[in-house]
Amino acid sequence: MLPEDRKELILRELAMRGSLNAAEFAAKAGISGMTVRRDLATLADQGLLVRVHGGAVAAPENSPGPQRTASPSRPRRLPMATIGMVVPSASYYFPGVIRGAEAAAQEAGVRLVLGVSNYSVQEEQRQLRRLLDNGVDGILVTPSEVSLAGTDTLALLADAGVPVVVVERSIEDALDDGELESVRSDHGRGAEIAVNHLLQLGHRKVGLGIREGSPTGPPVTAGYHQALQRAGMPRDESLVHTVTRPRTGPEDHPGVVDRILDSFLAAGVTAAIIHSDEDALQFTSACLERRLRVPEDFAIVAYDDEIAALGAVPLSAVAPPKFDVGYQALQMCLNRIGGRRSGTGALRRVSLSPALVVRESSRS
Amino acid sequence: MLPEDRKELILRELAMRGSLNAAEFAAKAGISGMTVRRDLATLADQGLLVRVHGGAVAAPENSPGPQRTASPSRPRRLPMATIGMVVPSASYYFPGVIRGAEAAAQEAGVRLVLGVSNYSVQEEQRQLRRLLDNGVDGILVTPSEVSLAGTDTLALLADAGVPVVVVERSIEDALDDGELESVRSDHGRGAEIAVNHLLQLGHRKVGLGIREGSPTGPPVTAGYHQALQRAGMPRDESLVHTVTRPRTGPEDHPGVVDRILDSFLAAGVTAAIIHSDEDALQFTSACLERRLRVPEDFAIVAYDDEIAALGAVPLSAVAPPKFDVGYQALQMCLNRIGGRRSGTGALRRVSLSPALVVRESSRS
DNA sequence: TTGGGTGTGTTCAGTATTGTTCAACTTGTT
DNA sequence: AACAAGTTGAACAATACTGAACACACCCAA
Known part of the structure; x- marks a missing residue:
């Protein structure tokens, strides 16, 4: 491997993960710790990363090269959004899903509001209406009923006015009504x-x-x-x-x-x-x-x-993949809210594979 | 082999992998290290690559032709991976998909290398092997045959050693073999x-x-x-x-x-x-x-x-949603390469809805 | 505050890569 | 056939890179 390649690898790792442990990286790349440290020193000199004890972290965005930008107003305010989530149960099966959604929400800096319907259609609709009335920016919902086709809940979701992601339920038979996306485990x-x-x-x-x-x-x-x-x-x-x-x-x-x-x-x-x-x-x-x-x-x-x-x-x-279902659902919802990065306007239906x-x- | 061919080969290698090891290349091409070094020097003079100790790396995008940039702090390229993409045709249907993958690749700063199989199974496998031998970090592939089950191509993909995303084809019947993900239009x-x-x-x-x-x-x-x-x-x-x-x-x-x-x-x-x-x-x-x-x-x-x-x-x-198919496929592949940001290890199968x-x- | 453990940089020897030099070779011309 | 121009490969000294040892700095917990 070329020294340059190694440095590329380091930067890539840093770009993807945000931080890097020198010893760990050395082991993974099959090179000595000394070499890693030397590379880190070089790259730090170029301002491409910041050295910390044990490894390095990604350089702040505003200094792509060796430069000293005195930016007094650092804290970048993320556009905060609120996502509503309605599940039939908070004790069986769904805790994992909720944790996944929470994790994604935290990462993205958005707020997640949970509602539980207890498998009651009325309660479900009440929860959804409440969330919509309160002006949430997106909805993750697992309807109580197995099929959405022709239900009142579907009608409610169809003109929610905000992105809706259906979780762990089929939307096969609801294609004309609103712009629904879905994420499911592939049981x-x-x-x-x-x-x-x-x-x-x-x-x-x-x-x-x-x-x-x-x-x-x-x-x-x-x-x-x-x-x-x-x-x-x-x-x-x-x-x-x-x-x-x-x-x-x-x-x-x-x-x-x-x-x-x-x-x-x-x-x-x-x-x-x-x-x-x-x-x-x-x-x-x-x-x-x-x-x-x-x-x-x-x-x-x-x-x-x-x-x-x-x-x-x-x-x-x-x-x-409960965690993943929640995680992806929230990300998809957010993706649809946020100004649609390039392409990617098509409605998605995602199946996630369980693991043995x-x-x-x-x-x- | 003509000197020009040699240089062509070098540039192709560089376009493909982003970097090149002089000694390694000399051995593979059956020429002496000295000759390779001389070629590299020539090409570097023309600005077509950048020499580094041990070989060379691809020139930064913004200098496609001979030019003399006297900036000692050369604009560093983004952290980069190489994704290989194999499609049956580059004229029918797939141009849209390719454009989507290209867009996503550009956004992420990774390199996309394309191979066309012309609906030939042999060619398809040759292309895949070439990409894998050249050390791509991920593969997007649309197999010529409609079903992957039991094909040699599947066996090839199953132990590719890098993430593989199957594009516009079903992987329903290939679940035990390797860690395949898929993105398809929902026709x-x-x-x-x-x-x-x-x-x-x-x-x-x-x-x-x-x-x-x-x-x-x-x-x-x-x-x-x-x-x-x-x-x-x-x-x-x-x-x-x-x-x-x-x-x-x-x-x-x-x-x-x-x-x-x-x-x-x-x-x-x-x-x-x-x-x-x-x-x-x-x-x-x-x-x-x-x-x-x-x-x-x-x-x-x-x-x-x-x-x-x-x-x-x-x-x-x-x-x-051709564009989206390519776009999402590349993103999924990249996501799997990159250090798996929290959660989300489950294999995905994504259907994208066409639009009327x-x-x-x-x-x- | 004081250790033990871990990470860091220096030094140095060993190894790999580089460019120079030169002889051998190819090609086209006289 | 002889020559000039250009290309190639081998030898080799200079240089760059690497890994191990080691003394020191840092972090954390008691």
């Missing part, structure tokens, strides 16, 4: 990844358990079937079970899980994907109680990764 | 928008003409059917025609268009979407020749918007 793909992982471990029959009533269920089921089909397996509906929620009380639940496990074992299933990692933990317990070893006798992948790591057997899990975290419950 | 949605527009104008029977062999055809057809179905219309395959390309010569083409128009009129169709605006213009001529008024007697929406505005009757057109441009041919 179908998440399921496919899990199935492929299990097939690769040699399992021939893979079961699926889906939590009752969850909007995540259908796409996961679809992805599951698709992955099996691609692998040339016959479609077998009997391997898909619904994990019903306890109605009479929590003590009912283990019974449901037990029956599903029975059914799996009877069908020769040796691995399963269980939606909601909470249920997956229950399921694991059921396996262990029957002296089934996990993963040797039965492999398990949880769908969702809130508490999957905490079981007696840490569970492999598909982790939906392999833990004990599905190791080879 | 299905484009067709839906066009259909809804025509239905809204009161048309009850809407025809569709699809250019033969285009990868855009299937999604457009699917969107067309879906929009009609949503509107409660019966599915009628007889309203969909393929616009075959002239085989014997250009004089054959009007005949094809004429027959399609015949068929439409016989079926009571009063509006049509014609894929490729070029064919749409032909189609419009055919209408006018028969004394059909456009749009009063027959409304037309072109799919694609290259020359739709230029007809005797300016055509309404669905404009795929209403002109004379479909006004109320």
Whole structure:
């Protein structure tokens, strides 16, 4: 590598990250710390960066070269905006999404206002109206209902007058109404990844358990079937079970899980994907109680990764990109508010891929 | 090898990678280091590059020709990466995409290197390998084939070692192989928008003409059917025609268009979407020749918007977001290269919505 | 305030790169 | 064939760059 290249690399790192650790960079670039320090010294002389203990930070914008600009009015006031966010729940699933949106908001220096609809359509609309009346500059919303088509909420969003990003819901069927963008986890793909992982471990029959009533269920089921089909397996509906929620009380639940496990074992299933990692933990317990070893006798992948790591057997899990969904949603909204940097006026629909975290419950 | 060729090679290398190592280049070109150094000296005198210890770096943009800038503190270039882009054609459809990628590249101060595969799989792979061998930092690629599944190109991309963004192609079926992201125009949605527009104008029977062999055809057809179905219309395959390309010569083409128009009129169709605006213009001529008024007697929406505005009757057109596709693809690639600003590691799949441009041919 | 740990710059020896010089070679001309 | 002009590659001394050792400066926690 040329010395010049090295310096370029340093500046690039600095431009992208804002700061640079000398030792870290040396290791990454495979050069000695001394060389890095010398480069930093050179570049600092040219005013291209500012040395600090341990590395360097990017030079202030206003001094692209060796120069001394005495700018008394430093603090640049960012144009502050307020983004409203409405989610159905602040306890299940969405905390991750909210954290992502918060992170992006903080970075961009905008304010995020949250509303929770508790899966009530009325409440949802009330929250949205409140936000709009208060003059927010953009909206992130996860409607309670799975499909937006023809709902009052859609009508409300369609002429909100501000950019709207729909989060974790489809806008396929709402294309004429307003300028909606969307960001979603690609749960179908998440399921496919899990199935492929299990097939690769040699399992021939893979079961699926889906939590009752969850909007995540259908796409996961679809992805599951698709992955099996691609692998040339016959479609077998009997391997898909619904994990019903306890109605009479929590003590009912283990019974449901037990029956599903029975059914799996009877069908020769040796691995399963269980939606909601909470249920997956229950399921694991059921396996262990029957002296089934996990993963040797039965492999398990949880769908969702809130508490999957905490079981007696840490569970492999598909982790939906919740943080990223929130983060990207806010960025897209902001991008649409802010004066549309060059090109890029087209409405976006973004799918984010979940990631598989392999833990004990599905190791080879 | 001619001295001129050598210099040409040097400049190309420089344009491609931004820097050049003299010894390395000498070895690769099979010439002595001395000769390389002499060439570099000559080119540096002409201002075509800047010598540095160990080799040379590309000359700053603003000095394209021989000039003598006596400024010892040369204007430093921005931190820079090189992105390779491979498209099947540089004349049809992709110029818009390329422009978008170029714009984003310029904004970000990175270098964009283009390769054209001419729809040849071999050429495509050769181009990709060339780019990778030359050490690009990221790849934007539109594979020649519609589906990536199981192709050698996919294998190549899967372990490219740098971020890869697939442009205008699906990666649905390639999820296990490497970390691919994608950006595409949502042609299905484009067709839906066009259909809804025509239905809204009161048309009850809407025809569709699809250019033969285009990868855009299937999604457009699917969107067309879906929009009609949503509107409660019966599915009628007889309203969909393929616009075959002239085989014997250009004089054959009007005949094809004429027959399609015949068929439409016989079926009571009063509006049509014609894929490729070029064919749409032909189609419009055919209408006018028969004394059909456009749009009063027959409304037309072109799919694609290259020359739709230029007809005797300016055509309404669905404009795929080509520029945006290129722009976003490059940004996504860069984002993945750059040190992953907080959050946001999840792989993205982005659909961009086409826009309907209403002109004379479909006004109320 | 006082240590221990970490980061910094100096020095120096080793290595890589550079430009000079010159001989060998190619090409076109006499 | 002989020559001049231009190009190329090898040898080599001068120079630039690199990494290791080491003494010192800085930061942080007790």
